[in-house]
Amino acid sequence: MADLKDRVEGLRKAFEAEALKVGDAKSLEELRTAFLGRKKGHVTLLFEDLKTVPAEGKREAGRLINELKESVTVRLDAIEGQLSLAWPSVSGTSAEAKLDLTLPGRKKYVGAAHPLVLFQQEIENVFLGMGFTIEEGPEIETDYYNFEALNFPPHHPARDSWDTLYIKDDLLLRTHTSPVQIRVMEKKKPPIRIIIPGRVFRRETPDPTHLPMFMQIEGLVVDEGATFAHLKGTLEYFIRALFGEKIKVRFRPSFFPFTEPSAEVDIECIVCGGQDKSCRVCSGTGWKEILGSGMVDPQVLKNVNIDPEKYSGWAFGLGIDRTAMFAYGITEMRHFYENDLRFIRQFGAK
Ligand SMILES: [Zn+2]
Incomplete structure (x- = not known):
């Protein structure tokens, strides 16, 4: 052995x-x-x-x-x-x-940005051009930042409309990008002019227009004398930059806990132009809602120690996936996340 x-x-x-x-x-x-x-x-x-x-x-x-x-x-x-x-x-x-110099070269594949990233950049560029800056924040949030600071008191019924994914009692996956507004206002003093892109999460059963994870972008302006007229003018400019000069826009009264007054923004249906009563995109109304917006509720400013007597603010938000679907005529949100190259390559990726 x-x-x-x-x-x-x-x-x-x-x-x-x-x-x-x-x-x-x-x-x-x-x-x-x-x-x-x-x-x-x-x-x-x-x-x-x-x-x-x-x-x-x-x-x-x-x-x-x-x-x-x-x-x-x-x-x-x-x-x-x-x-x-x-x-x-x-x-x-x-x-x-022997080295054979007559052999064909090897093709190199170059990566490209995802369609949602491209669309997000298109939106960002419009606002960067107007002097906004980009802010980001955590995807795991506390109840305080996601709800309470934004004027959703505990047990407030408005919380029910957000199907929240909780990690622990006080920790959750953010249901909107709005907590970043609070985080920025806590640190910076007005004037504030920011946009906040990011992933958000809801307890949703996936279907063609709903997913448990999707992209949002929102904007916030806080300054002396910021008015609803500024909000309206800025959003109209943004929509025309994205959908063309001739697009029709309308503002409709709405409700959000953190803005008062609040408005939803509709644009004319670019699929049927309001001409098709059986259009599935606009349900025959000729209008498609793309933005939520409003004047920042004074209580939200108080929560971050900004004096609402001196400063006012306005905010807006939109779904990047949902708006991209509308802009490109896509009827299935899941296409964005399945990474089928036949789909992705239609958006500039080679
Ligand atoms: Zn339509």
Whole structure:
């Protein structure tokens, strides 16, 4: 047994010494045959000798020989890999060593931005051009930032309309990007002019227009004398930049806990132009809601120690996925997340 152990160790050393000398495919094959050859390979012969080892030592001896065989095989394969990576020698004698300059080049695939990212950038660029800056915040939020600071007191019925995914009692996946408004207003003093893009989460059963995760972008302006007229003018400018000069826009009174007054913004249906009573995009109304907006509720400003007597603010938000669906005439939101290249490549990715 001790004798066999020494022989295994001796062979390992001899193999390592030989392996260092291998410089081409031919010497590699010679080394492989010398150690693993089916009839006279050194390692192969060890397996023959195993038959003479007494029964009680067979198991251990077999393990040692197998280990040696495994390490020799791995090392030989590694050398083979290195040789194939090496630049072929032009002066080499074997046919495959010659560099064939007539072979076609290998195509390199270049990645591209995802359609939702492209659309998000399009929206961001409009607002960056008007002097807004981009802010981001955590996707896991506390109840305070997601609800309470935004004027949703505990047990307020408005919380029910947000199907929230809770992690623990006080921790949740943010249901909107609005908590970032609070985080920014806590740190910065007016004037504030920001947009906040990001992922948001709701407990939704996936269907063509709902997913448990989607993208939102919202904006916030806080300044002395900020009015609803500024909100209206800015959003009309934004919508025309995105959908063209001639698009019709209307503001409709609405309710959100954190804005007062609040308005939803509709644009004319670009699918049917209001001409099709059976249009599935606008349900035959000719209008499509794309934005929620309003004047920041004075209580929200108080929550972050901004004096509502001196400052006023306005905010808006829209779904990036939903607006992209409308803009591109896509009827299935899940297409954005399935990463089917046939879909993605239609948006500029090559
Ligand atoms: Zn329509």
